[in-house]
Amino acid sequence: MIYKRYITVCLLFTAFIFYNLLSFASILNEDCLGCHEKFTGFNHGKANCNECHRDITSIPHDEKLKKPLCNTCHRPTDEYYKKSIHSFKKINCKDCHNTHFLNKDKKTCIHCHPNVTHKTLPAKEKHLNAVDCLACHGKAKAGNINIQINTGKKDVIKLKDIDRDGNNLIDFIEWDILLNTINKELKGKTEIIKNYDIKTDNPHIVNKKSVSCNFCHSEDGLFRYARLIIKGKKTFEINIDPKIFVHELPSIEDYKKTIHGKKGIICSDCHISDKPVSDRICLKCHEDIYDVYKKTAHAKDGATKCTDCHNPHKIKTYKELSASERVMVCARCHKDYIDKHKWLPNTVLHFKYLECSSCHSPESKKGMLFSLAVKGEKDTKALSYVDFEKIFGSKADIGNIIDSNGDNTISMDELIFFVNSLRKKLNKDVVVTSSIAVTEVHHNYSEKNLKSKVCTECHMTDAPFYNYMYLALPQKDGMLFIPVKGTILSAIPTSIFIDLCIIGETKIKHDDIKAFFNADFREKPKILKELGFKLIDFMGITIIFFIFAGILVHILLRIVVKK
Amino acid sequence: MKGTYIHPLPIRIWHWINAFIVIVLIITGLQLRIPYISIFENYRSVILIHKYFGYAMTISFLFWFFYYMITGGFKKHYLLKITDIKAIPNQVKYYMYGIFKGKKNPHTPSKDNKFNAMQKITYATIMLIFTPVISFTGILFSDILYFFTWINVIGGLRVLDAIHVISAYIFVFYLIVHLYMSTLGKKIYSHTKSMITGYED
Structure with a gap:
């Protein structure tokens, strides 16, 4: 029975297929x-x-x-x-x-919308030339930027010259150097072709309202990836920071997270008219700073306004900016800063760790900031609050976890223990990174021509920042700065503290030697351990002393025995 | 001229040029290491002098190396032979005791074997280990960003600095002893004179 029914179904199905085909x-x-x-x-x-x-x-x-x-x-x-x-x-x-x-006759947007004014779109021409309608009115899901520079047959741009730090990414400073080289070597004879490539989900989803500016112009905007292609004698490619071409812009949501937003300052407090915000608005609250600033070269005849340097819409406060981000503030006007500092040995290296005001504002207080980061194959990425939250939970006080003995200072042992425990928990290579930063800003930047002897201000055992060392830890809202014990730099293992060496911290001081000899016998090994790299000088000087003593004895014997 | 001819002209010229370079490097290095000692007024010029004299030392080393490579001096003067090793205790005894009594140096320098065993060990260590190490680390220091990957392989700037400084200390130890021992010839100036004229009394 079942067999017969099976045949009937098969026949009916075949008939159905045939009917359809026919x-x-x-x-x-x-x-x-x-x-x-x-x-x-x-x-x-x-x-x-x-x-x-x-x-x-x-x-x-x-x-x-x-x-x-x-x-x-x-x-x-x-x-x-x-x-x-x-x-x-x-x-x-x-x-x-x-x-x-x-x-044939395939209609694009322009057929029905020939004269869209885009009245409210800032930098209209730039935007309309760079991207098509769907970039803003469609549903874009990913964006890449391709930058192409044709240098002709010349071989003026070399990979190692533009990626100075070898991290396989061109950042703001390196891009600036590259532009300088192009201007100098090719005298503007080349064109920089920028191609903004946007992938849309489906071209049939079209909205009248465009996406907001922050869709692209934000920290996690559409363009995550940019590639620089240099076509010369040899063609090569390298990653480049997309933020150079699609910069960040403020948004209301982000504004609420800024220091101004948190203190309850609303838009209309500063934007009293449609005119740009003038210095008078800022000085309503920051009068003391303005008193210093107005006497300086920057403020002369109103040349530089507060907002030319400060972006009140930035989430990060000045304190939280890294040294190279702070350099970029000055570099907006002082574009030739690299060329002007050619006299400074290792120019680019200095700008990686130093901000302009560490030299040009002598009255500012300088400090050394440490932060925790994960070392990847190509670059080092700072640990964010989210990373800490994942490990310790949202209620944990990280400051207390690191500072295990509760003396409100981080010692070498505490830091090593914390980094090692992070390494175990994250299973990644956690390291300590550092930079020299101005901790208290003085707004007089008029100091110029500092070429003479300026090196020794930092490259000294008693450089000012050794007294102000902090570990910066990301918090839910802002940063936490915990003081770090001064002896940390000479003894911390190179495996966790890689990048900073300003020579001063590994040179022995008279005080170190005095402390060693005055210390109790039991304390001596501990002091020796904390001396770390300073032991080189310690041993060196001791051996020289013994050599001289040996020679003196030898000379004496030569004289005495001969007689 | 009296005595044995042991130092050929190119080596004599090299020795004094190299001596000058090393002394400049030690003086500038001292100020770089201890900025309180103000030998030159401008710290930046100290860096530059140190850097260019460092390059000069590398070239000087290469000259010395290839001179001995070509003339085959390494085997003659620097290779430690079994007889040399056996002679070490006698040599030590001479420096520690015999010399005071006015005894004769157990090693007599000749054109084909100018150094005693201890000199061979010392000079070979300085010239074949520490000179290349200090030159190489110095070159890495000359453009830190350019050599970034190399420096990281070594273990970062602090390790590089440590290697460079330890080698520098060894140069200083060596120089002090070398200068003193140059006075241990037949007369105080004998060795120095032979490095100028080429003839050892």
């Missing part, structure tokens, strides 16, 4: 084109006439035929399209697509 294939395209000559050479993929005009079963056909429905085949696209503004406005597929000749 019904589609029954009308040949040539037969249709016999009358409908104007569609000769039509093209809609590989579809036959009958596949869309399904109600034609024989020729000649009925005069009144149903209109073919696109969504019979293009169902997913139709689903997308239903969400689009065009669908609400009752615009059909055929209004844009020529259904018989797909590539």
Whole structure:
């Protein structure tokens, strides 16, 4: 019985397939084109006439035929399209697509929207040239930037010259150096071609309202990836920071996280008219700073306004900016800062760890900031609050965890223990990074021509920042700065503290030697351990002393025995 | 001229040029290490002098190395032979005791074997280990960013600095002893004179 039923089902299924095949294939395209000559050479993929005009079963056909429905085949696209503004406005597929000749008369946005003013779009021409309509009005999901520089047959740009720190990424400073080289070597004879490549999810989703500026111009904006291609004698490529080309802009949400936003300052407190915010607005609260600033070269004749350097919409306070980010503030005007500092040995290296004001504002207080980061293959990424939250939970006080003996200072042992425990928990290579930063800003930056002897201000055992060393820890809102014990630098293992060496910290001081000899006998090993790299000097000087003593004895013996 | 001819002219010239370079490097290095000692007024010029004299030392080393490579002096003067090793206790005894009594130096320098065993060990260590090490680490210091990957392989700047400074201390130890021992010839100036004229009394 079951066997018979199985055969019946099979027969019925075969009959169904045949019926379908016959019904589609029954009308040949040539037969249709016999009358409908104007569609000769039509093209809609590989579809036959009958596949869309399904109600034609024989020729000649009925005069009144149903209109073919696109969504019979293009169902997913139709689903997308239903969400689009065009669908609400009752615009059909055929209004844009020529259904018989797909590539003919294909309408782009400009056919219906020829004169869009984009009145509110800042830098209109730049934006409209760089990206197409769908970038803002469609649903973009990823963006890449390709920057191409043709240097002709010359070989003026070399990879090692532009990626000075070898981290395989061109950052703001390195890009600036590159632009300088291009201007100097090629004298503007080359063009920098910028190509903003945006991948949209489906071109059929189109919104009238464009995405907000922050969709691209924010910290986690659309353009995550940028590539620099240099075409010269040899062509090479390297990653480049996309923020150089699509910079960050403020948003209301972000503003609330800024120090101004947190203190309850609202937009209209500063933006009292549509004119740019003037210094007078700032000095309502920051009068004491302005008193210093107004006497300096920057403020002369109103040359530089507060907002030329400060961005009140930035989430990061000045304190939280890294040295190289702070350099970029000055570099907005002082673009030739690298060339001007060619006298300074290891120029680029200095700017990696130093900000301009550490020399040009002598009255500012300098300190050394340490932070925790994960060392990757190519670059080192600072640990964020989220990383700490994942490990310790949101309620844990990280400051207390590190400072295990509660003396509000981090010693070498505490830091090593903490870094090692982080390494175990994260299973990553956690390291301590550092930079020299101004901890208390004095707004007089008029100091110039500091070439003479300035090196020894920092490269000394008693450089000012050794007295102000802090570990910066990211908190939910802002940063926590915990003082670090001064002896840390000479003894911390190189495996966790890699990048900073300003020589001063590994040179022995008179005080160190005095402390060693005055210390209790039991304390001596501990002092020796804390001396770390200073032991080199300690041993060196001791051996020289013994050599001289030996020679003196030898000379004496020569004289005495001869007699 | 009296005595044995042991120092050929190119080596004599090299010795004094190298001596000058090393002394300049030690003086500038001292100020770099201890900025309180103000030998030159401008710290930056000290860096530059140290850097260019460092390059000069590298070139001077290469000259010395290839001179001995070509003339085959390494085998003659620097290779430690079994007889040399056996002679060490006698040599030590001479410096520690015999010399006071006015005894004769157990080693007589000749054109084909100018150094005693202890000199061979010392000079070979200084010239074949510490000179290349200090030159190489110094070159890495000359453009830190350019050699960034190399420096990281070594273990970072502090390790590089440590290697450079330890080698520098060894140069200083060596120089002090070398200068003193140059007075241990037949007369106080004998060795120095032979490094100028080429003839050892």
